[in-house]
Amino acid sequence: MANDKPYIVPSGWRLLLQDAGIDSANVLRRASLPEDLLSRDRACLSRDEYFRLWQGIEDEGSDPALPLRIAAGMSVEAFDPPVFAAFCSPNLNIALARLAKYKRLTCGKVLTVEVTDNATTIGAEWLDKSAQPPATLVLTELVFVVQLGRIATRERICPLEVRSPILPGKANDFTEFFGVSVRRGDVPQVRFSSADASRPFLTANESMWTFFEKELNKRLADLTESATTRDKVHAVLLELLPAGGASMDAVAKKLGVSSRTLHRRLKEEHLTFQKVLDDTREALAMHYLKSSPISGAEISFLLGYEDPNSFVRAFSGWTGTTPERARREMALVH
Template identity: 50%
Template sequence: MPHNNPPPSGYHYPLWHGWRLLLKDLALPEAHVLRRAQLPSDLFSRESASLSTAQYFQLWTALEAESDAAGAPEPLPIRIARAMSADWFEPALFAALCSADLNAALARIARYKRLVAPMALQLDISPQGTRLGLSWLDQSQRPPAVLVAFDLVFFVQLARMATRANITPAAVVCPAPQPALAPYEAFFACAVSEGPQPSLTFTPEDAQRPFLTVNHGMWQFFEPTLRKRLHDLDRQSSTAERVRSALLEALPAGDLSMEAVCRKLGVSTRTLQRRLREEGSSFQATLNGVRTQLAHHYLENSALSGAEISFLLGFEDPNSFVRAFQAWTGKTPQAMRKRSSSPAQLWAFAPKQKAPGET
């Protein structure tokens, strides 16, 4: 699994130069899209334009709204997939198409995706298949559903483009059902399941199917620039930000020890503690901050149970999560979710009561 340090706070992502071509292919007026997104009208003509995470999300939300207003017959992510072309010269798309197969393509995108979008990819390649999980570098901001759907559609369409085969994922998971699920299930040719993290799973045969677009020479020419940009970005990141990224990556596996994070970052525990202290932080404070931010996100933006949130945050049991949340915020998870949840959902956050005689 590639390691992804988060971009520094306030990082702006370079504007993809293919936006104008995409809007032309979709027959959507760029002026209307930019106005809906509350972005400068000359954004797409600027030499070195960039977007914050919030602006990036605004642009996708506006793009979907404009597509819907135009009476598009299909959901926007599927429309974009059908229009996908190497002519767009999107870095992630180009890097992937040069690869030998889907496993190599996903590994490259996972390494470099954070240069162009506020996203991290978790890649798990095993004899049973290849699973790609999607997460967001800024957990305080909820990505629009259209963007989540597009990224799932993108990777399937990428595999189909590069192999010229009708690749069907073995499993598709989305945090919440799309308003119109049938078109997506028809596109994927499989059912879409609901789960806490968006993900795709491919069979070993499809993940290793040779790409007809493989071009090792072009990749060797293209990669040094990407590698330098990644190095420059990592140098801007503080130690606390790098620890935060390592913790976000480790949370699902549950190994949140300082020793495990130090192995990921390639430093000793003493060096890590010193650098965090110089930044006015500590390992435990950073871990608590990550858990607090994610807990707020899950409570406010999902219907996950207490047990599910406890697992996602790396706690051994839901009671530990409830106690920790009260220590961080002075409130219970029930109180945080009270306004947006029904009484039937709230019981899941209450500490488990022991039965008479239970120890």
């Protein structure tokens, strides 16, 4: 059975919040979460609970520069094994590659790392785009990537570029921290020079990494094994839909099985490929309509439709209304 609470909150977060001047008890009350949550060894949350936790942190902190306060109190001990393993890396290139590999053990997010001769870029995308993460969460993760490099090298590494779908308040404070202004981008992204990305980590520890690697790989294998076929298809569709290649054959190829096997496994879960595809498209459509100004034609393209009219007909079938009417109604509610 798939884990419906894949978001892990390390117990070290309580001290991290305390150092940032945040009352964790108030945060948990704001988020309607158990009062002992941050005392647990590895608290597991659903996506909605995780986002509520971060919204509670944002509301309790009541400071647009809160991510910078959190960064100031960062230490290796505050994090879980995947992040600790990153600190054990020889340099930032390898640290980011390890984070990308093991991120889904603690969060429903995909990290991508691109290394060229001149730069290293790390970007992030939520697997489930049906809800918008709190601004403080998005910005804290950008700050974290830079702070990781600074703590590990004991150097003031400054990225070449920082992009975010949510621009920070107190922009000057973030510019001073990063060394560059945060620019708007479709996904959170940080780009480092090749020199900084290959700068030696003073926290490098190969024997400690060897100790962690076996356990992390086991967790990763267990996670893959426990995921339902629907979850696996949904995750692949999120990747393939914008490219227009979300056929059953393409998904099966990505999963390393035949279309016939994929059909059989979905049938065992009382599902069809079309049902998972429709559910994924509907969730994405509602997300785009609620959180972005892009047109219906652009949304239809991102959902893999060749014709915008096909998207409108499908959306009406799912919801009983048109995309634009749904957008107006959601705007009135929010």
